[in-house]
Amino acid sequence: MKKIWFFSMVLCLAAAPVSFAAVGGGDLTFKAKDAKPVFFSHIKHVEGKKYKCSACHYSVFQMAKDSYKMDMSKITKGQFCGTCHNGERSFAVSDKASCAICHK
Template sequence: MKKLAAVTVLILLAASAATAIVGGGEITLHSKGGNVLFSHDSHVGGGQLSCTECHDKLYLTIKQHKKVTMKQMQQGKSCGACHNGKKAFSVKGQCAKCHKK
């Protein structure tokens, strides 16, 4: 009986780990051009990025994040470091992919 209980606990732990929120979950970045919903799951899980590819280089924490302009992003700052048309889709002319009104 103890073996069955131990196996059940292990299965439940594995299932909860598989459905856990990746990284910081979803973060809404407020913008005049329409808010941007940043998904850790699509970048870390789907994009197969490690946390250190963005944290402590581009972003520190939500509270320490500095606002950047689209012009700065087009120069490789913030999201533009990856969204340059080579590593990921470009921030130029692709507004609706990120900004939702």
């Protein structure tokens, strides 16, 4: 019993700094079929671009990783990242020059 209590204390202490350091959901990586992985940074969107959480949650994304099956055709049609990465609010996903901004 004592041992379990000790280990849960250690876990809490180890987890605390991480949850304080991360902005929103932190840095996320999405594996993509036949393309390099996609990186999404909460800090760059929330602090860099001054988006409120509600700009994406829950209108565009749930607050859980992999809650949707994203793919490039849906994104190009304006869903998910394509809500903003459409050449108006931000760089367009269909622009060949922008593939490597997300796929690294």
